[in-house]
Amino acid sequence: MKKIVLLFSALAVIVSLNSCSRGKPAAKGPDDRIYVIADSAEFESLRAAVDSVFGKIIYTPQPEKTFELVRRDFSELDKLKESRNIIVIAPLNSTSNVANYVNQILDENVKNGVRAGRDFVFNKYNLWAEDQLVMILTSADVSLLKAKLRQNSASLLEMFRKASVKKLFNSLYMDKYENKELEAKFLREYGWVIYVQKDFQLVLDKPKDRFVWLRSLEGNDMARWIFVHWIDNASPDFLNADSITKERNRLTEKYLKPAGAGNYVKMTDEYKTTSEVNFHNKYALLTQGLWEMSDKSMGGPFVNYTLFDDKTKRIYMLDGSIYAPKYLKKNLIRQLDVLLQSFMTEKEMDPRKKAELLK
CATH class of the missing domain: 3.40.1000.10 (Mog1/PsbP, alpha/beta/alpha sandwich)
Incomplete structure (x- = not known):
């Protein structure tokens, strides 16, 4: 039998970091919107890869994007912390504000795993709000990050899709x-x-x-x-x-x-x-x-x-x-x-x- 594809898939090395959600506000915003915190210049290079993963077109038969992607500068992160879906994306070798933030929140052992190509995605659930997924995406450089996105597109999309399904089921079940x-x-x-x-x-x-x-x-x-x-x-x-x-x-x-x-x-x-x-x-x-x-x-x-x-x-x-x-x-x-x-x-x-x- 084919190997079971787990949510945190063997297609990607995933580190999932769960945060206690007690006392936190409910996440805000549409289930199908993802705020992408990225440097504007770096995002121009990453845009096509990010959009191909999370902005995948669904034909119903009208074309509709799976998720709407909205890029924001790092300076706007604080006011977006209660948003439902957030991606923070930057290569480790950059000097951008987003890359500095990623370098600060990952310890040296984890960054060594990133540089070696073993790790590239880190999830925090309920970090700043309940029913929230914050995804950190990083690699040694932009080229490797684009490659990781394309190689693991299905599993990355499935993570946000699963989070959306869980939230929607809680609202539908009565x-x-x-x-x-x-x-x-x-x-x-x-x-x-x-x-x-x-x-x-x-x-x-x-x-x-x-x-x-x-x-x-x-x-x-x-x-x-x-x-x-x-x-x-x-x-x-x-x-x-x-x-x-x-x-x-x-x-x-x-x-x-x-x-x-x-x-x-x-x-x-x-x-x-x-x-x-x-x-x-x-x-x-x-x-x-x-x-x-x-x-x-x-x-x-x-x-x-x-x-x-x-x-x-x-x-x-x-x-x-x-x-x-x-x-x-x-x-x-x-x-x-x-x-x-x-x-x-x-x-x-x-x-x-x-x-x-x-x-």
């Missing part, structure tokens, strides 16, 4: 809006659970095909849906882009189609990406892209996690899609992403939560 009856049904009958908001209805439940489809309709111009599919007695060899595309298209052609119509949902090849991610300490493939009806009458973005659970020997496919032609969809698909990441198997559940659902 006990009074939770459909515990459906959650208990899935747990009792199938051995897994996913957070279900009360505006989601169970549209299809197909035990023989191990397929569950949930949908939320908001008028005629917005729909959200999630499906969960699992394969028993499976092999981790299934975890490749071709198998995922083939299986997803098989399921959507069979089940995701208007009543009485000949057309159906399928995945488009345009803008499709597949990346390795950590899903609750399991190796998973994250597929993002666009879906469309076979007659091209409708379409929108989707997000899909496919993973292998070694304890149950199951492949799980967790999939969320949006139809919202009148709206920007980045934040809508991010909300579905959060719901998908609430998925867990029975063995992963807190015993108290399990007992509460099944009582």
Whole structure:
């Protein structure tokens, strides 16, 4: 089986420094904005690399940046200390104010690791505010820093994405809006659970095909849906882009189609990406892209996690899609992403939560 990609990935040497958040103010600002503290001249050289990592374009199908990047001078750091997402970036060999700051906060042993190319990213969680991520990015010089950014782009983006998901889940989760009856049904009958908001209805439940489809309709111009599919007695060899595309298209052609119509949902090849991610300490493939009806009458973005659970020997496919032609969809698909990441198997559940659902 492929090596599990952890949040602090083997793709990059990560030092995570957690700070106590008691008594600190709540972080401010949009979840999808990152303030970049960088010297103006140095940033001109680093801009393309930084933007390619954190400003990655999501096609929904309108192009929307994953994160909005706002560069600020070091002199503005104090007034930005309560911001939700901050990057401080500079090479060690620079004499800029940002580089001086980085050199001051890292001890000599750590800087030796940076100069040797072992370390380059340091995270501080809740440093100046709660629900905050401050990322320090540094290397021996600008050229090495650009190379490190490009070599580790997926894992760096995933760190901010995970922090955003955690914050968003805390804001979405409300006990009074939770459909515990459906959650208990899935747990009792199938051995897994996913957070279900009360505006989601169970549209299809197909035990023989191990397929569950949930949908939320908001008028005629917005729909959200999630499906969960699992394969028993499976092999981790299934975890490749071709198998995922083939299986997803098989399921959507069979089940995701208007009543009485000949057309159906399928995945488009345009803008499709597949990346390795950590899903609750399991190796998973994250597929993002666009879906469309076979007659091209409708379409929108989707997000899909496919993973292998070694304890149950199951492949799980967790999939969320949006139809919202009148709206920007980045934040809508991010909300579905959060719901998908609430998925867990029975063995992963807190015993108290399990007992509460099944009582």
